[in-house]
Amino acid sequence: MPSTTVIILDDHPPPPDGLLTALRTMDAALTAHTLQELISGPVERLPVADVLLAPAEVPGDSVRTAVRRLRRRYGAPIVVVWTVDGFAALEEHVRLGHDYLVPPFLPALVGARLHSCSERAELGRTLREADARAELVSYEKELEIGREIQAGFLPEALPVPDGWEIDVRFRPARQVAGDFYDVFELVHRRRLAVVVADVCDKGVGAALFMALIRSLLRHTAENSGLQHLVAAGRSGGRIPVVGATPLLNAVTATNGYLTRNHLRQGYFATLFFGVLDPLTGSLVYINGGHNPPLLLSADGGRPVALEVTGPAVGVLPDCVYTLGYAQLDPGDTLFVFTDGVPEARCPEGRFLGDERMLDLLAEPPPGNGRDVLDRMDSAVREHTGTAEQHDDVTMLALHRPRAARGPHADGAGYRVVA
Known part of the structure; x- marks a missing residue:
C-alpha cells in the first residue's frame, strides 16, 4: 500500500x-x-x-x-x-x-x-x-457513577403489608434510567405509599433528576401532617382519607420546587403516586400526566384505567392536582407501568400499543401480580425481538389475594420483601 x-x-x-x-x-x-x-x-x-x-x-x-x-x-x-x-x-x-x-x-x-x-x-x-478512547473511558465512568447514584435511590427492599403482594420489574434502556419506583410507609405505618414515575429523557442527567424528584416526594410525604381529607367514592359519597394530606403536599411541593428552580433545564416527570389503606383496600392517588394504571378485577373482564388527575410534575407552576380514588377488593390487582411498555418497538418500528396491552391483561384474568408482570414482560420481550430497547421499562403490580391472612386489628402488619 x-x-x-x-x-x-x-x-x-x-x-x-x-x-x-x-x-x-x-x-x-x-x-x-x-x-x-x-x-x-x-x-x-x-x-x-x-x-x-x-x-x-x-x-x-x-x-x-x-x-x-x-x-x-x-x-x-x-x-x-x-x-x-x-x-x-x-x-x-x-x-x-x-x-x-x-x-x-x-x-x-x-x-x-x-x-x-x-x-x-x-x-x-x-x-x-x-x-476519543480517553473520553469514552471518562464517559463510562460517569455512567457508572450515575448508575450507582440511581441504584442508591431505588429501594433495596419493599415493605409489604400483611394480606398483600407487591412485585416489580425494572429494565433500564441504558446503564442509567429516567424511570423510578418507590414503596414506603406513611402515617405511622398505617398507610403504604406507591410511586412509579418517568422522567423525560434518559441518561445521567435524567437519573440525577430522578434522584432529586424521588427525594423531594418521599421527604415531603413522610414529614407532612396527618390531617384527614375526603375523596369522592364510586357512589358519590364523601370518604375520609387518611394519607391524602401527605400525598397532596408531596406532589404540589415537588412541582413548586421544580418549576421555581429547574424550569430552564427542561426536565419534567410523569408520575403515579398512590396511598393505600391496607385494612380496607382503599386507594387515594394523584396521577400527574402518567400512563393510567390499570385495575384488574378478580373476576376478569376489561381492565379499568385510573384517570389522570393533573399535569406532569415540573411543567406548570402553581397547578392544581386533584385526588382520585379506587378500591382494591380481594383478588384485584393494580398494574402500574411506564410508557416503555406500550411503546416497546418491534424491529419494524411498530409499538406494542395500549389495545394489545389491554387484550393481554383481560382474558384469562391473571392469578396474581407476578402473573401480570410475567405476562407483560414476556409480551414486551417477544414484541421487541432483536430490536434495540428504546425506553426504560418499569412495571409494578399491587395485588390483594383472595384468601390471605387478614391484617392485624390495630393496624397493618408489614413484611419486607427484597
Whole structure:
C-alpha cells in the first residue's frame, strides 16, 4: 500500500510538470477532486488522505472549510500549497499553518516533504483516537457513577403489608434510567405509599433528576401532617382519607420546587403516586400526566384505567392536582407501568400499543401480580425481538389475594420483601 495518499485540487491551475513528475516517482496514491466536491459533497463520499495539495491561489478560508469536512471522514489531512511565483498568496497560507512547496520540485525533496506530512497526519489521527478512547473511558465512568447514584435511590427492599403482594420489574434502556419506583410507609405505618414515575429523557442527567424528584416526594410525604381529607367514592359519597394530606403536599411541593428552580433545564416527570389503606383496600392517588394504571378485577373482564388527575410534575407552576380514588377488593390487582411498555418497538418500528396491552391483561384474568408482570414482560420481550430497547421499562403490580391472612386489628402488619 502507498505510504502517502494525496488529494490534488483539479479545478485550479494544475501542478507544474516538475511537481507532477516528482509525485509520480514517489510512493504515493494520487486522487483528483474539485474544491466544491470537498466542501459540499456527501460526507460518506469524501476521500481519505494524508495530504491536500492545492495551488497558493486558492483562498485559505476555502481550504480550511474543505479540511474541516474531511476531518469528519477520517481525520484532517495536512495542507500543502505550491506556487511557482505567487509568493504573496503563499504568505496567507503559511500564516494559517499550511505547509508549502516551491521550485525546484526535485523528487527527493518533494518525497521527503510529503512523507513528513503523512507522518504528521498519522500522528494527528493517533492522538485523536487516544483522546476519543480517553473520553469514552471518562464517559463510562460517569455512567457508572450515575448508575450507582440511581441504584442508591431505588429501594433495596419493599415493605409489604400483611394480606398483600407487591412485585416489580425494572429494565433500564441504558446503564442509567429516567424511570423510578418507590414503596414506603406513611402515617405511622398505617398507610403504604406507591410511586412509579418517568422522567423525560434518559441518561445521567435524567437519573440525577430522578434522584432529586424521588427525594423531594418521599421527604415531603413522610414529614407532612396527618390531617384527614375526603375523596369522592364510586357512589358519590364523601370518604375520609387518611394519607391524602401527605400525598397532596408531596406532589404540589415537588412541582413548586421544580418549576421555581429547574424550569430552564427542561426536565419534567410523569408520575403515579398512590396511598393505600391496607385494612380496607382503599386507594387515594394523584396521577400527574402518567400512563393510567390499570385495575384488574378478580373476576376478569376489561381492565379499568385510573384517570389522570393533573399535569406532569415540573411543567406548570402553581397547578392544581386533584385526588382520585379506587378500591382494591380481594383478588384485584393494580398494574402500574411506564410508557416503555406500550411503546416497546418491534424491529419494524411498530409499538406494542395500549389495545394489545389491554387484550393481554383481560382474558384469562391473571392469578396474581407476578402473573401480570410475567405476562407483560414476556409480551414486551417477544414484541421487541432483536430490536434495540428504546425506553426504560418499569412495571409494578399491587395485588390483594383472595384468601390471605387478614391484617392485624390495630393496624397493618408489614413484611419486607427484597
